[in-house]
Amino acid sequence: KPSKRITGIVPSGKDGWEVHFAAWTRKQAGEDIIMLSVGDHDFDTPSETIEACVNAVRGSNHHYTPLPGLPRLRKAMAAASTACTGILTEPDEIIATPGGQAALYAAVQGVLDPGDHAVVVAPYYATYPNTFSAAGASFTVVETPAEDGFQPRADMIRAALKPNTRAILINTPNNPTGAVYSRERLEQLADICKEHDLWLLSDEVYWTLGGGEHISPRSLPGMAERTLVINSMSKSHGMTGWRMGWLTGPKAMIALVTDLNLVMTYGLPAFISIACAEALENHYGAKEIAERYAARRGAMLDALRGLNDVTVRGSEGGMYVMLDISTIEPDDEKFAWGLLDREKVGVMPGSSFGEAAAGHIRISLCQPELILREAALRVRRFASNYR
Numbered sequence: 001k002p003s004k005r006i007t008g009i010v011p012s013g014k015d016g017w018e019v020h021f022a023a024w025t026r027k028q029a030g031e032d033i034i035m036l037s038v039g040d041h042d043f044d045t046p047s048e049t050i051e052a053c054v055n056a057v058r059g060s061n062h063h064y065t066p067l068p069g070l071p072r073l074r075k076a077m078a079a080a081s082t083a084c085t086g087i088l089t090e091p092d093e094i095i096a097t098p099g100g101q102a103a104l105y106a107a108v109q110g111v112l113d114p115g116d117h118a119v120v121v122a123p124y125y126a127t128y129p130n131t132f133s134a135a136g137a138s139f140t141v142v143e144t145p146a147e148d149g150f151q152p153r154a155d156m157i158r159a160a161l162k163p164n165t166r167a168i169l170i171n172t173p174n175n176p177t178g179a180v181y182s183r184e185r186l187e188q189l190a191d192i193c194k195e196h197d198l199w200l201l202s203d204e205v206y207w208t209l210g211g212g213e214h215i216s217p218r219s220l221p222g223m224a225e226r227t228l229v230i231n232s233m234s235k236s237h238g239m240t241g242w243r244m245g246w247l248t249g250p251k252a253m254i255a256l257v258t259d260l261n262l263v264m265t266y267g268l269p270a271f272i273s274i275a276c277a278e279a280l281e282n283h284y285g286a287k288e289i290a291e292r293y294a295a296r297r298g299a300m301l302d303a304l305r306g307l308n309d310v311t312v313r314g315s316e317g318g319m320y321v322m323l324d325i326s327t328i329e330p331d332d333e334k335f336a337w338g339l340l341d342r343e344k345v346g347v348m349p350g351s352s353f354g355e356a357a358a359g360h361i362r363i364s365l366c367q368p369e370l371i372l373r374e375a376a377l378r379v380r381r382f383a384s385n386y387r
């Protein structure tokens with residue numbers, strides 16, 4: 001019989017994914033569907049990174065790598081973390097993991113015992129609840145009100161704390177809302193963590209796509225020793241399929257997570273590690289990718305401007321734009337199905353990401369600008385003639 005822990009890892013979210021799967025199936029069948037439901041790039045990894053990997057494979061980098069990551073890779077990640085978090089980061093404050101998801105898994109395993117509790121700030125990335133279930137921990141979801149631009153609210157987080165709460169998980173820039181948490185709200189969160197001796201798990205995988213200054217809570221006074229930052233090459237460097245991310249945190253915690261790697265991954269592929277180190281050292285594609293998403297976000301928002309009864313919420317960074325369609329149709333799933341059926345645009349209903357995002361649709365920016373503009377035209381037509 002499988003363990004309770006593993007059978008407890010159940011997919012989260014409402015049926016919203018069905019819209020995505022239907023859009024996908026119809027596209028495969030040849031329909032002219034514009035897929036704006038997923039968060040994976042429409043373009044390949046930058047050619048310099050591919051070249052670096054090919055050279056690394058030819059250079060006989062075929063052996064085991066150290067558990068926390070190749071020294072060159074950790075050094076490059078530490079430099080990236082220094083830029084991301086705004087405080088000087090040493091290589092021994094870094095562990096390389098197979099993607100940001102594994103960094104999140106390691107962080108949750110690192111700070112929560114079975115029976116412990118965490119606060120998860122919503123709307124959130126779909127895997128968050130399951131990552132806590134996998135650690136045998138419970139969690140309370142705290143929504144960020146849409147009318148507040150999806151910013152976290154200290155009073156709501158305080159109200160969710162329990163005697164066994166050990167951690168708060170946040171994500172900025174946010175998936176799905178695109179909200180970039182303000183310094184003021186992050187400071188309030190930091191105060192809660194310090195007052196109640198909590199860890200702050202901060203998912204910053206979209207940090208280069210923020211559109212403005214990125215503020216990491218790790219840089220706030222007294223927070224470096226209680227913050228674990230989740231990072232990734234997936235979004236910033238166009239490398240979703242390479243599976244490379246990292247966790248930044250206090251040395252002692254990173255040393256313990258290294259022990260977890262002993263029993264879980266036993267290190268990462270050597271040639272991928274070298275290619276990632278080279279991509280980080282030389283910023284392969286990073287600036288272009290950030291500019292591309294900023295241009296796409298601008299184009300999408302521009303093309304939707306002035307659309308009656310539709311309000312943009314959040315949508316300051318990351319790879320998504322959130323539209324409040326509640327005055328046209330409060331049932332976001334019905335709206336998303338209608339948009340797919342009548343205008344052949346696949347989006348995610350907001351309610352799949354939690355209560356606060358109900359009445360919204362999430363539009364992914366993972367298509368070229370021209371296609372995004374066409375999609376915006378279709379959304380406009382659909383919303384204007386809604387019945």
Ligand code: PLP
Binds near residue numbers: 100102205231
């Ligand atoms: N965190 C957030 C907020 C995400 O949106 C994603 C992927 O979409 C991840 C983490 C995981 O990314 P990866 O494991 O590819 O680094």
